[in-house]
Amino acid sequence: xxxxxxxxxxxxxxxxxxxxxxxxxxxxxxxxxxxxxxxxxxxxxxxxxxxxxxxxxxxxxxxxxxxxxxxxxxxxxxxxxxxxxxxxxxxxxxxxxxxxxxxxxxxxxxxxxxxx
Amino acid sequence: xxxxxxxxxxxxxxxxxxxxxxxxxxxxxxxxxxxxxxxxxxxxxxxxxxxxxxxxxxxxxxxxxxxxxxxxxxxxxxxxxxxxxxxxxxxxxxxxxxxxxxxxxxxxxxx
Numbered sequence: 123x124x125x126x127x128x129x130x131x132x133x134x135x136x137x138x139x140x141x142x143x144x145x146x147x148x149x150x151x152x153x154x155x156x157x158x159x160x161x162x163x164x165x166x167x168x169x170x171x172x173x174x175x176x177x178x179x180x181x182x183x184x185x186x187x188x189x190x191x192x193x194x195x196x197x198x199x200x201x202x203x204x205x206x207x208x209x210x211x212x213x214x215x216x217x218x219x220x221x222x223x224x225x226x227x228x229x230x231x232x233x234x235x236x237x238x
Numbered sequence: 239x240x241x242x243x244x245x246x247x248x249x250x251x252x253x254x255x256x257x258x259x260x261x262x263x264x265x266x267x268x269x270x271x272x273x274x275x276x277x278x279x280x281x282x283x284x285x286x287x288x289x290x291x292x293x294x295x296x297x298x299x300x301x302x303x304x305x306x307x308x309x310x311x312x313x314x315x316x317x318x319x320x321x322x323x324x325x326x327x328x329x330x331x332x333x334x335x336x337x338x339x340x341x342x343x344x345x346x347x348x349x
Contacts, residue, residue, distance in 0.1 A: 157339075164340065165339050167339070212282070227329075229282050
């Protein structure tokens with residue numbers, strides 16, 4: 123079965139550079155979540171989208187932005203990178219919550235971002 | 239918003255013993271409560287979930303109980319094995335589309 127695809131898997135950037143992370147949800151999943159997970163920490167919610175609109179915002183820095191496109195894939199854009207942005211970034215998708223089924227969020231394998 | 243608290247942060251048990259991890263949440267409107275297992279460097283993966291109209295659910299060695307009145311739910315792992323060693327996260331679905339995680343419990347099963 124198709125899973126959530128994230129690219130790239132690994133990314134190394136220098137301070138003050140920009141990075142773009144991509145997430146391709148499971149087909150027919152229209153809700154996407156982005157999480158940041160530092161070493162030994164729990165996934166911190168950044169932002170979510172439902173039907174191409176931002177649905178919730180968490181602890182996402184102003185230097186970051188994200189969007190969901192017409193094909194439901196999402197991109198997380200990170201500018202002016204700092205050393206503290208080094209983390210594992212997960213994307214997760216869920217089917218339409220309005221269809222009456224509360225289902226799990228399926229996670230991608232993550233993008234490991236290292237800022238040097 | 240929702241506030242999810244998870245305890246303990248670390249748990250060490252002997253192989254064959256049981257492990258219990260507890261989460262509390264703040265919003266009574268929350269209606270879906272999954273548990274995820276995350277091995278080092280890998281994605282969180284669902285191990286069991288429970289919905290608000292059910293008090294308990296069991297799947298082999300794993301069970302989850304939900305007390306909606308007290309707003310807490312717990313993960314129970316019986317006959318623990320070394321491969322159960324991982325970080326476990328509870329999560330709460332709030333307002334149908336908002337997904338929040340607990341802070342995680344690092345479980346170590348000693349052979």
